[in-house]
Amino acid sequence: MARAFTPLAVLAMLLFAIAPFYVASAPDEQTMGLIQRVFYYHVPSAMLLFLSAFVCGIGSAVFLFKRSAAADRVAVAAGELAVAFGLIVLITGPMWARKAWGVWWQWDARLTSSLLLWMMFVAYLLVRRYGGPGSEKLSAAMAIFGMANVPFVYVSVNFWRTIHPNTNVVMTLGSGMRGPFWFCAASFLLLYVLLLTLRRRLEEQRASVEQLYLALDD
Amino acid sequence: MSVDFDCVTVDNLSRNFGRRRALNRVNLTCRAGEIVGLLGPNGAGKSTLLAILSTLLTPSSGEVRYGSVTAIASGAALRGSLGLLGHDLYLYPELTARENLEFFTRLYGCPDVSAVVDAALGRAMLRERADDLVSGFSRGMRQRLALERALLHQPRLLLLDEPFTGLDDASGQALVARLRGLRDDGRIVLVATHDLDLAEGLLDRVAILRDGRLWMAESSSASLRERYRDAVAVARA
Amino acid sequence: MTQFLRVAWIVMRKDLTVEVRSREILYTTVFFAASCVLVFAFALVREGRPMEDAAAGILWIAIAFAGTLALGRTFERERQTETLRALMLAPSDRPAIYVGKLLGILLLLGVVELVLVPMVALLFNAPFGASLGWLIALLAGGTLGFVSVGTLFAAMLVRARSRDVLLPVLLYPITIPIIIAGVRGTVALLQAVPDEPMARFWAALLVFFDVVFVTLALWTFEPLMTE
Numbered sequence: 019m020a021r022a023f024t025p026l027a028v029l030a031m032l033l034f035a036i037a038p039f040y041v042a043s044a045p046d047e048q049t050m051g052l053i054q055r056v057f058y059y060h061v062p063s064a065m066l067l068f069l070s071a072f073v074c075g076i077g078s079a080v081f082l083f084k085r086s087a088a089a090d091r092v093a094v095a096a097g098e099l100a101v102a103f104g105l106i107v108l109i110t111g112p113m114w115a116r117k118a119w120g121v122w123w124q125w126d127a128r129l130t131s132s133l134l135l136w137m138m139f140v141a142y143l144l145v146r147r148y149g150g151p152g153s154e155k156l157s158a159a160m161a162i163f164g165m166a167n168v169p170f171v172y173v174s175v176n177f178w179r180t181i182h183p184n185t186n187v188v189m190t191l192g193s194g195m196r197g198p199f200w201f202c203a204a205s206f207l208l209l210y211v212l213l214l215t216l217r218r219r220l221e222e223q224r225a226s227v228e229q230l231y232l233a234l235d236d
Numbered sequence: 237m238s239v240d241f242d243c244v245t246v247d248n249l250s251r252n253f254g255r256r257r258a259l260n261r262v263n264l265t266c267r268a269g270e271i272v273g274l275l276g277p278n279g280a281g282k283s284t285l286l287a288i289l290s291t292l293l294t295p296s297s298g299e300v301r302y303g304s305v306t307a308i309a310s311g312a313a314l315r316g317s318l319g320l321l322g323h324d325l326y327l328y329p330e331l332t333a334r335e336n337l338e339f340f341t342r343l344y345g346c347p348d349v350s351a352v353v354d355a356a357l358g359r360a361m362l363r364e365r366a367d368d369l370v371s372g373f374s375r376g377m378r379q380r381l382a383l384e385r386a387l388l389h390q391p392r393l394l395l396l397d398e399p400f401t402g403l404d405d406a407s408g409q410a411l412v413a414r415l416r417g418l419r420d421d422g423r424i425v426l427v428a429t430h431d432l433d434l435a436e437g438l439l440d441r442v443a444i445l446r447d448g449r450l451w452m453a454e455s456s457s458a459s460l461r462e463r464y465r466d467a468v469a470v471a472r473a
Numbered sequence: 474m475t476q477f478l479r480v481a482w483i484v485m486r487k488d489l490t491v492e493v494r495s496r497e498i499l500y501t502t503v504f505f506a507a508s509c510v511l512v513f514a515f516a517l518v519r520e521g522r523p524m525e526d527a528a529a530g531i532l533w534i535a536i537a538f539a540g541t542l543a544l545g546r547t548f549e550r551e552r553q554t555e556t557l558r559a560l561m562l563a564p565s566d567r568p569a570i571y572v573g574k575l576l577g578i579l580l581l582l583g584v585v586e587l588v589l590v591p592m593v594a595l596l597f598n599a600p601f602g603a604s605l606g607w608l609i610a611l612l613a614g615g616t617l618g619f620v621s622v623g624t625l626f627a628a629m630l631v632r633a634r635s636r637d638v639l640l641p642v643l644l645y646p647i648t649i650p651i652i653i654a655g656v657r658g659t660v661a662l663l664q665a666v667p668d669e670p671m672a673r674f675w676a677a678l679l680v681f682f683d684v685v686f687v688t689l690a691l692w693t694f695e696p697l698m699t700e
Contacts, residue, residue: 082696138646145643150634151254152700156643159629159697163622163647166689170650170682177674178653231255235448292558293700316564326559330491342483343563345476389564 027212033205040201045194053117058198060110062206063103064132068168069210070100071135074142075165078158087225090154093161095217097142099210104136127179134171138164239314240392241303242268244289244424249298251284258284260448261298266426266441268392271419273435274428275464276445282428283323285445286395289426290320302393316344319391321399325382329371333362333381336370337388344389356384359414375402383411393424400431412438432464477572480565484573485580488547492581498546499581503588506539510592528597529659532589533615533652539585540578540619541641544627547578552631561698571694575624582616604667608659611672614679615655618686619648625690629697654678 041058077093080086111129112122123129142164146157246264250257259281266272274282287293289300291307291314299306307314327336337353346352357363360380370378379399386394396415400408412434419425419440429435435442443453444464492498513531517524551557560570590608594601601608626643630636658675661668 082693134646134649141642141646145633145639148635149630149639150632152632155697156629156633156639159625159693160643160647162693163686163689166685167647167650170678170685173678174650174653178657228255232252232257235257235260290562292561312564312566314564315562318562320562322555322558324555324558326554326556328487328491328554328556330494331487335490339483339487340559340563343480343560343565345564 023212023215026208030205030208030212033201033208037198037202037205040198044198051117053114056110056113058202059206060107060114061199062203063106063110064128065203066103066206066210067100067107067132067135070096070103071139071165071168073214074100074139074161078161078165082155082158082162088222090158091218091221091225092214093158094146094154094221095214097139097146097157097161098217099213100139101136101143103210104132104139107132108136125179127176130179131171131175134175135164135168138167239302239305239310239317241305241317242392243303244393244426245301246285246289247299247301249285249288249300250296251281251288251293252296257448259288259295262445262448262450264443264450264453266393266424268422268424269419270440271415271425271427271438273439273442274426274445275430275432275435275442276451279447280445281448282445283397284448286320286322286397286426286428289393290318290395291315292320316389317392319386319389319394321383321386321394321396323397325378327370327378327382327385330369332367332369333357333360333373334366336381337385340385341388346389352388356388360384361410376404376407379403380407380410383414387418391423394418394426396425396427396429398429399427400429400434408434477566477569480563480569481572481576484560484570485576488574488577489580491550492577498543498550499584501546502539502543502581503585505542506535506585506589507592509535509538510589510596514596523597526656526660526663528593528599529656529663531597532593532659533655535589535593536582536586536612536616536655537619537645537648537652539589540582540616540623541644543578543581543585544620544623544644545637545640547574547581548627548631557628557631567695567698568691571624571628571690574628575620578624579617579620582620586612586616599663601663604662604669604672607662607667607669607672607676610676611655611658611662611679614676614683615651618651618679618682619644621683621687621690622647625694625697628694632700650682651679654682 037058041055044055044058046054074093074096077089077096080089081093108129111126111132115124115126115129116122138160142157142160145160146153149156244266246262249259249262251259262281262285264272274285276282284293288295302310302314302317305314328339331339334353334357337356338349341349341352357366360377360383362377362381365373365377370381373381379402383396383399386396399411403411415425415427415438427435427439441453441455442464444451510531513527513534514523517527517531548557551560561567563570590601590612593599623640623644627640630639630643633639654675658672658679661671661675
């Protein structure tokens with residue numbers, strides 16, 4: 019994996035260099051105009067938010083029950099990426115909403131669910147940072163509960179929302195749009211894997227430094 | 237139903253807190269029918285060692301064996317054979333002495349609750365104050381009550397963390413006598429203390445910890461005070 | 474199993490004995506909840522008329538805030554005497570301690586709700602009596618869900634820094650589905666014709682939530698509490 023890293027990073031750079039052009043070449047959506055193209059970044063980011071939530075939750079569960087420090091390192095990397103990609107979702111979403119509905123925030127079911135999920139992982143990072151010694155376990159509990167909460171958030175927010183009429187957010191993908199969309203999705207996924215690896219490696223090196231400090235005492 | 241054993245073995249035990257090694261490859265064996273003293277300056281790791289022996293903390297490396305089994309292998313039943321008297325006395329100030337003892341007796345599943353509680357109150361010399369709230373007790377009274385609480389389930393291994401703090405002479409002597417009685421009864425008693433005066437008369441063996449390491453562990457003898465001073469002086473150097 | 478329940482019962486009884494004697498947490502929590510209701514009332518009532526659905530919202534917010542306070546205070550008490558360690562030393566299944574604490578706090582909040590519901594009904598002319606059975610189901614399901622997650626978090630935070638602020642930080646995002654379900658279900662019951670199927674849907678969601686999260690808490694209690 020280490021060997022593959024640099025070529026993959028170069029590949030990711032290439033993909034993201036091409037992506038804007040590919041996106042620009044996609045057909046125009048009827049009503050939305052330019053802003054609609056934010057969708058090509060918004061949706062993959064949302065997919066990565068959910069993916070991160072699960073990686074963090076599962077990593078935390080393995081850490082808690084098998085006492086695997088390596089799993090915890092993956093979990094914290096995924097937790098940070100969840101917050102990062104969630105932020106992209108929450109910024110691009112309102113950009114779309116403003117054009118589509120005239121307001122920045124319309125309590126759209128999906129955006130609201132994403133906001134809640136994002137907040138749970140912000141809480142994950144907060145407790146990790148400010149919880150004092152032993153905060154890895156505390157944050158692991160938060161991640162597990164957060165992950166378990168995803169279906170409940172989805173159901174409750176959706177049904178909460180259907181009381182008020184809402185505009186249809188789901189876009190059907192026209193044939194010309196599928197190409198750019200999956201291209202962007204693949205680029206984002208590659209970027210995600212690279213970032214996760216980097217961050218996990220950083221934690222690993224931090225752990226090695228701690229071990230060195232401990233070895234001083236020997 | 238509880239697990240029984242006749243010796244406790246600490247095998248290459250280490251425990252870290254972040255970058256700090258609280259315990260560094262400690263080896264120690266304690267057998268039934270002896271009182272072992274854990275001496276050392278503040279921060280030497282005495283409380284950490286007691287916490288690990290009582291299963292409240294897990295080791296970072298190495299293991300502790302009760303008889304021939306580790307804590308993880310024994311499960312919850314092992315705790316029925318351990319008694320800990322910590323710094324904080326683990327008493328509920330809003331309850332009376334009797335209620336405190338009754339609660340712990342029931343929690344530990346001891347049969348014949350009222351008899352056990354009554355006997356414990358007698359040994360703690362608190363029968364007259366049995367129905368007073370613990371919040372009104374002096375330090376010495378709480379200490380006596382807490383000791384009996386730790387012994388309600390007749391544990392094989394008794395761990396005491398600085399039990400002589402705040403005790404007057406009479407109470408201190410009473411505690412020494414009680415511990416001797418327990419030792420003669422075949423229990424393993426491990427006492428962490430600063431108090432060399434009491435320690436000299438009481439301890440069968442002594443383990444001196446400094447900076448997380450075991451400095452020495454041998455039979456107590458007349459020159460304890462000098463050897464302890466030497467050990468601590470080296471620690472400071 | 475009986476051993477497990479016996480230990481939970483003993484812990485709960487001890488908590489209730491301590492609380493009955495001083496009544497500190499009970500009185501302060503009830504008063505706090507009542508103050509909450511008033512604060513929100515002043516914020517959400519215009520010219521003597523509350524905003525639509527305000528009564529339901531205020532009820533559940535007051536329960537959430539009061540619950541957080543009660544959880545924090547209960548475990549602060551255990552922390553001061555370090556008695557949580559004494560409980561962990563007992564030769565019983567440790568999750569039984571969690572259940573005992575959970576039941577104690579649940580009862581406490583139940584008493585708080587006994588005061589809150591009539592108060593909200595009175596101040597907002599809310600016809601809670603119309604479908605009392607469903608209301609009780611919603612309150613029971615919601616409070617259980619809230620307290621089950623809250624007890625676990627409050628217990629694990631006992632040894633942490635910044636525990637006062639971290640409890641709400643962790644608890645509120647997780648319990649938002651409970652608030653949604655509770656408020657929407659209560660609103661359904663407060664309609665001119667109570668919408669019972671709707672209330673049933675939300676009550677069912679709460680039951681699912683409770684089952685999942687109580688199980689999760691029982692599972693994770695021991696690894697979280699041992700260092």
